[in-house]
Amino acid sequence: MKNWIIFIILLLSIFGLVWYMFIYDENNINYNKSLPPKPENIVSKINIPNPKIITNKEKIVSKINDFYDIKIEKKEKISKEIESKENFLDNDILKIRELLLSNASINDIDKVMIEFIENSNIPRSDKVYAIWDLIGEIGVENEKGFYLLDYMETLQPIEITQDLIQIITEVQPIETKLKLMDLLYSSTGIANPNIQNDEQLAFISLQISDIQSFLQSKIYNSSNEELFKQALMQYSSMSPPQDSIELLQDLLSKDSKLNISEGDIMSLSLEIALSNNETQLNLLPQIISSMENGEYSHNTHSEFNNMVYSALSSSDQMGEDIISPEAKATLSKYIKNQEPILQTGSDIQIEDLTTYYDWVQAYTISSNLTKKDSNNALALTVFETKDPIKSSAIILLSDPEIMQQIKNSPSYKNLKNSLKSASEQDGISEMNKQILTDAYNELL
Amino acid sequence: MIKKRTFVYFFLLSIISINTFAASNPKSTGDLVARDLQIWGVGWAGHVGIWTGNEVLEVLNDRKVIHKNSLSSFKRSSPYWGARYGKGASQAYKVISWGYKQRYYNPKYTTTAKYRVGGWVKKWVWDSRKKGWVKRSVMQNAKYRCDTFVYSSFKNGNGTQLAGWTITPRTVFYNMPYSR
Numbered sequence: 001m002k003n004w005i006i007f008i009i010l011l012l013s014i015f016g017l018v019w020y021m022f023i024y025d026e027n028n029i030n031y032n033k034s035l036p037p038k039p040e041n042i043v044s045k046i047n048i049p050n051p052k053i054i055t056n057k058e059k060i061v062s063k064i065n066d067f068y069d070i071k072i073e074k075k076e077k078i079s080k081e082i083e084s085k086e087n088f089l090d091n092d093i094l095k096i097r098e099l100l101l102s103n104a105s106i107n108d109i110d111k112v113m114i115e116f117i118e119n120s121n122i123p124r125s126d127k128v129y130a131i132w133d134l135i136g137e138i139g140v141e142n143e144k145g146f147y148l149l150d151y152m153e154t155l156q157p158i159e160i161t162q163d164l165i166q167i168i169t170e171v172q173p174i175e176t177k178l179k180l181m182d183l184l185y186s187s188t189g190i191a192n193p194n195i196q197n198d199e200q201l202a203f204i205s206l207q208i209s210d211i212q213s214f215l216q217s218k219i220y221n222s223s224n225e226e227l228f229k230q231a232l233m234q235y236s237s238m239s240p241p242q243d244s245i246e247l248l249q250d251l252l253s254k255d256s257k258l259n260i261s262e263g264d265i266m267s268l269s270l271e272i273a274l275s276n277n278e279t280q281l282n283l284l285p286q287i288i289s290s291m292e293n294g295e296y297s298h299n300t301h302s303e304f305n306n307m308v309y310s311a312l313s314s315s316d317q318m319g320e321d322i323i324s325p326e327a328k329a330t331l332s333k334y335i336k337n338q339e340p341i342l343q344t345g346s347d348i349q350i351e352d353l354t355t356y357y358d359w360v361q362a363y364t365i366s367s368n369l370t371k372k373d374s375n376n377a378l379a380l381t382v383f384e385t386k387d388p389i390k391s392s393a394i395i396l397l398s399d400p401e402i403m404q405q406i407k408n409s410p411s412y413k414n415l416k417n418s419l420k421s422a423s424e425q426d427g428i429s430e431m432n433k434q435i436l437t438d439a440y441n442e443l444l
Numbered sequence: 445m446i447k448k449r450t451f452v453y454f455f456l457l458s459i460i461s462i463n464t465f466a467a468s469n470p471k472s473t474g475d476l477v478a479r480d481l482q483i484w485g486v487g488w489a490g491h492v493g494i495w496t497g498n499e500v501l502e503v504l505n506d507r508k509v510i511h512k513n514s515l516s517s518f519k520r521s522s523p524y525w526g527a528r529y530g531k532g533a534s535q536a537y538k539v540i541s542w543g544y545k546q547r548y549y550n551p552k553y554t555t556t557a558k559y560r561v562g563g564w565v566k567k568w569v570w571d572s573r574k575k576g577w578v579k580r581s582v583m584q585n586a587k588y589r590c591d592t593f594v595y596s597s598f599k600n601g602n603g604t605q606l607a608g609w610t611i612t613p614r615t616v617f618y619n620m621p622y623s624r
Contacts, residue, residue, distance in 0.1 A: 105489065106489050106555065107489065107610065107612045107614075110556065110557040110610065110611075110612070111610055113556065113557075114557060114558070114610075117558070143555065146555065147555045147556060150554040150555065150556040150558070150587075151556050151558060153558075153587075154558050182552065188567075188569075189567060191568040191569075191570065191577065192568060193568060193577045201577070204570075205570045205572075205577075208569075208570040209570065209572050212570075212572065233550070237567075237582040237583070238567075238569055238570075238582075239569055240569055240571040240573075240574075240578050240580065241580060242573075243571075243572075243573075271581075271582060271583055274564070274581050275580040275581055275582075276578075276579070276580050276581065303548075306545075306548050307548055307583075310545065310548055310563070310564065311564050311581075314563055314564040316564075316565060316566040316581070317565065317566065318566075320566075322564045322566075322581050347498070349496075349498075350473075350496050350497065350537055350540045350541055350544065351541075351544050353537065353541070354541040354544065354545065357541070358545075396535070396537035396538070397537055397538055397541055431497060431498055434473070434497055435497075438473065438537065442534070442535070
């Protein structure tokens, strides 16, 4: 049927082409018609009074008190030190601006933007001020402004904290406030006492204190649920665990018009509980106990498990595990009783396989086994479980080393046969059959 | 009298129709599907997603960000490009699983090509009472555009590289060598 439709359309197209080439008389075209209206210029859409000026300060200066001062300080410093770098910077930002104001493809702009962000010849601070300048011209209440704000996030611009706080207060659309708050929060990640000097750290700590106060004011005074939730999550993630606990307790003790959902309470509590070794020992058992006592809904319980499993298999930038060996021991007892139920009678989805695999993996990790023993345990589970779908989950989601161990096992052929016969059973759903067949094929 | 414009419309419509009918469906888990998508009026950048075996895993510009949608709704949204395959087919389930788990990290949408993998990280925070810095673990939000999500899922899921230096929906889609 589909082929027939394609054939008829092709035939019509060829007929149309022949008609156009041999029959259609171009001289009959009526030229006395009015021209279509010109497409609206993109420059006028984003309301830029003079596109030739690189830095149109008026718009942003009206919103930010010291924006101009910062820029002057920066420019003077650069021109005294390395004048060529300033030209480099200006050329790059000019190019970005030109592309943004034209109808250039997003791919072309991405390319230039990434080159600029990653250009090691231009100091990070200079990039921050240059993009901030451009944002001042483009505005923050449009998609191109959002685009620049997103790139700015990668620079963690702590230098513009005060400007951001002021703009967030002044802009009206919630979407824009949330976007700017994301940028503000991103800048808190720049602190690194191992690298930065005392002067820099003093400056950063001052800005961070201001961000904390600002977010607190949003938490207590905002009437918008999204704004409240984002401020709460961000405040909690940028503060010491004790401050986060106190804030959460205070909010829960008050009759607020903005309720914190059960899922958010769990998510915040778990993040606080996983903060460090101390909180993992003191707070984590309390949350686990609440879960075991059925104080949370099924969905929140599942979300909690997913977050715990992901944290168990995570390590920080230095390769240190997020969860300490002591906390793993506590979790091990809990995880043992959390085996997910796979409804093999109905269609199994990949996330069901993922949930099962993550549970098995989390259990082996929480047992504080060595990597080799952990792999052995996972490989052994494939053979021990009597459910071919569970075996398939491990086969389809395991690392190559585990797969090799499975293939080296003396029970390997039996496993293959059991998967094949399970996939050929009468009445099995298409999706389950596909999963079993794919697992079988991985073993070949 | 048929005007030239009518003819052009007729011809373009025929070509689009042929494209839509001829563009094939995905067959295996880990196939890529793509369609048109305009990103803030600077051109038809395209949109790409991963076939899970019965749905399309994709990133959309909304609050939820990471979605699983039916193929018919994916195809209905804008002109469909088709399905491609041929890279990372082995262990494709790991790609889907990895991508889907990014939902745990409160994902956000970005129009930029810079993405952020969600996960647990350690961060220095300022303790204003003790006047000192303390290190703690926090959950880092994931941040994606449709193509960077597909790229990152393949890269972290099973180690397949679907783009070089620049990531675009088109480069990611056509990095799969064969059309279905």
